[in-house]
Amino acid sequence: MAQRAIREYDGKAIFSKHWEKYFSGFHYGFKSVLVTSGQELLDKAQEHGFEWLKQEALVAKPDMLFGKRGKNDLVLFKSSKPGDVTLEEAAAWIDAKMAVTTTLLTGQHGHLTHFIVEPFTPHSQEQEYYISATTVGEDDVLYMSAEGGMEVEEGWDEKVNEVTIPINMSDADMEHAVRAKVPSDISSSDKEAFTSFAIQFFRFYRDLNFAYLEINPIVMLENNNMAILDLVARLDDTAGFMMVDEWGEIEYPTAFGMEDQSPEEKAIAEADSKSGASLKLTILNPLGRIWTMVAGGGASVVYADTIADLTGDVSQLANYGEYSGGPTTGETKFYADTLIDLMTRTPDAEGRDKILIIGGAIANFTDVAKTFTGIIQSFEENIEKMREHNIQVYVRRGGPNYEKGLKDIKEAADRLGLYIEVYGPQTHVTDIVRMALEK
Numbered sequence: 001m002a003q004r005a006i007r008e009y010d011g012k013a014i015f016s017k018h019w020e021k022y023f024s025g026f027h028y029g030f031k032s033v034l035v036t037s038g039q040e041l042l043d044k045a046q047e048h049g050f051e052w053l054k055q056e057a058l059v060a061k062p063d064m065l066f067g068k069r070g071k072n073d074l075v076l077f078k079s080s081k082p083g084d085v086t087l088e089e090a091a092a093w094i095d096a097k098m099a100v101t102t103t104l105l106t107g108q109h110g111h112l113t114h115f116i117v118e119p120f121t122p123h124s125q126e127q128e129y130y131i132s133a134t135t136v137g138e139d140d141v142l143y144m145s146a147e148g149g150m151e152v153e154e155g156w157d158e159k160v161n162e163v164t165i166p167i168n169m170s171d172a173d174m175e176h177a178v179r180a181k182v183p184s185d186i187s188s189s190d191k192e193a194f195t196s197f198a199i200q201f202f203r204f205y206r207d208l209n210f211a212y213l214e215i216n217p218i219v220m221l222e223n224n225n226m227a228i229l230d231l232v233a234r235l236d237d238t239a240g241f242m243m244v245d246e247w248g249e250i251e252y253p254t255a256f257g258m259e260d261q262s263p264e265e266k267a268i269a270e271a272d273s274k275s276g277a278s279l280k281l282t283i284l285n286p287l288g289r290i291w292t293m294v295a296g297g298g299a300s301v302v303y304a305d306t307i308a309d310l311t312g313d314v315s316q317l318a319n320y321g322e323y324s325g326g327p328t329t330g331e332t333k334f335y336a337d338t339l340i341d342l343m344t345r346t347p348d349a350e351g352r353d354k355i356l357i358i359g360g361a362i363a364n365f366t367d368v369a370k371t372f373t374g375i376i377q378s379f380e381e382n383i384e385k386m387r388e389h390n391i392q393v394y395v396r397r398g399g400p401n402y403e404k405g406l407k408d409i410k411e412a413a414d415r416l417g418l419y420i421e422v423y424g425p426q427t428h429v430t431d432i433v434r435m436a437l438e439k
Contacts, residue, residue: 003211003234003276004252007063009034009116011233014208014247022204026197027225031056032118034063037098038091041117045087057084057120060093062102062112064256067232068297070150072104074112078120090117105301107282107320110257121219121227125149126187128217128229130160131198133205134276135212136326136365140165142178142202144194146185148217153298156364165202175199190220197226208246209239212276234276264338268321271334277327279335281319283342288318289352290436291343293336293375295360295397296324299429303359306430310437318343326366332374340378344385353390355436358409362425363399372397372405376412383416392439393418394432398425 009032016030031052035041045053059077061069069075076093078084085093094115103109128148134141142163145152152159161181165174182195197218205213212234219227235247255269268281278297290307294300300322308314319342323335343354358375379386395409406422413420423432 003274004237005065005232005234005255005273006250007034007065007114007116007253008231008233009063010248010250011213011231012228014233015204015228015231017248018204018208018246022200022207023197023226024200025224026193026200027223028228029225032116035094035115035117036113038093038095041091041094041115042087052119053087053117058087058090058117059085059120060090060115060117062097062256063114063116064112065253066104066106066108066256068105068150069230072102074102085120104256106280106297107284108257108280112256114253121221121229123219123221123227127190127219127221129186129190129194129220130214130216131201131218132212132214132216132232133202133210136164136276138167140167140202140206141365142181142198144178144181144183144198146183146187148219152216157362160364162365171203174202178202193220193224209236209243210234211236264342268335268338271331275327275331277323277325277331279321279323279327279331281321281335281338283319285315285318286342287346287349289316289348290355290357291318291339292321292357292359293339294322294357295363295366295371297322299359299361302430303357303433306433307357310433323371324360324363324366327371327374329370329374329377332371333377334374336375336378337382340382340386340391343391344382344389347389353392356391356393357432357436358393358395358397359429359432360397360399361429363397363402366399367401368397368399368405369401369408370405372409376409379412379416379418383418386418391418392436393420394436395420395422396424396427396429396432 012032019028033044044050057078061075076085097112101109102112130145130148130152132143142165143160145160147159161183163177163181178199179195186194210233214232215228216230219229221227262283265281265283268279272279292303294303300320304317304320307317323332348354393413402424406424410420410422
């Protein structure tokens with residue numbers, strides 16, 4: 001399966017095109033425009049069918065294949081200032097954002113070029129829900145939560161129910177499996193409607209050959225009206241030849257910031273675009289002493305902040321990034337190969353050992369042993385370079401199969417003659433940073 005990310009606008013357009021077939025009983029008023037300047041937005045408002053741009057409060061945000069737009073302060077909506085956001089204000093905001101270089105919390109930077117503009121949807125937090133589907137191994141997995149929005153990833157295990165649906169499971173058994181796992185904390189007034197929507201959502205995901213599909217949040221309004229506030233989608237482009245009519249005109253855009261990236265950053269971004277996992281890399285200082293291979297976007301922020309705080313010198317941090325979401329052994333090896341190649345190109349200017357932090361919190365569904373197999377394979381291929389630069393490895397990880405993963409990587413490092421310290425979830429998530437710096 002070759003996974004290709006698409007814009008939020010295109011994902012919503014596919015929903016709209018097939019809504020009546022898959023979501024009977026629910027209503028979705030698709031009002032959305034994709035623009036590349038404030039002037040284009042103003043011009044669009046003069047066209048027939050887009051009068052709502054002049055009549056309704058608006059929401060504007062970039063549509064460029066990166067998430068956490070709210071946390072990056074890249075969403076213009078009603079509560080950001082008194083009064084509704086007007087057409088003219090949205091156009092001015094778009095032009096202002098396009099005129100400057102944008103740097104995300106991940107460290108990615110570049111120029112914003114595409115924006116999605118929609119009506120503002122008044123609702124309460126209690127009306128927000130989370131739903132997504134993806135492929136894990138040879139099965140599909142449906143994820144559901146009574147809590148939508150930016151914080152759903154925090155406390156994932158407690159908040160999100162998952163349903164594994166093998167490819168050969170009957171439709172009746174699929175329905176039964178979904179009903180059995182609908183979150184109990186969904187309000188009683190919405191539970192039956194949410195259950196019905198979840199079943200139809202999964203059929204839509206599978207029939208339309210999505211590789212990943214997430215709505216966060218889906219808002220359930222009165223009279224079975226639904227609002228898709230944020231959407232992330234990847235298509236299985238090996239099915240493209242038979243999905244021309246179903247998908248319509250689809251663009252596979254370049255990931256944000258790639259035009260300014262190094263060859264290594266572009267290679268990781270390209271791997272990310274073809275994977276169901278998340279592979280991110282930003283090189284901060286190629287001469288830095290401390291390199292990180294961190295599982296999870298949130299953990300990446302925590303590790304970067306901890307390194308900057310404990311060293312008092314952010315220039316020592318060489319990179320920022322993540323590998324998460326269940327990467328394959330091969331994908332993990334490629335990521336590790338790239339990091340080791342970068343960190344062994346030049347010796348430390350002060351002759352110090354280099355440090356590789358392999359960290360992360362406790363995985364939700366990533367098989368730790370499988371990903372660590374990829375890291376071990378990379379160690380084996382790059383051992384001479386790692387010895388030459390006296391690379392010291394510090395590991396902290398938890399999650400499925402973590403005991404085997406930690407045991408395997410410790411045994412491999414000892415066999416190869418690498419200095420390594422290995423810790424599980426009993427150790428605080430960032431303690432290995434302190435240990436490495438004290439050593």
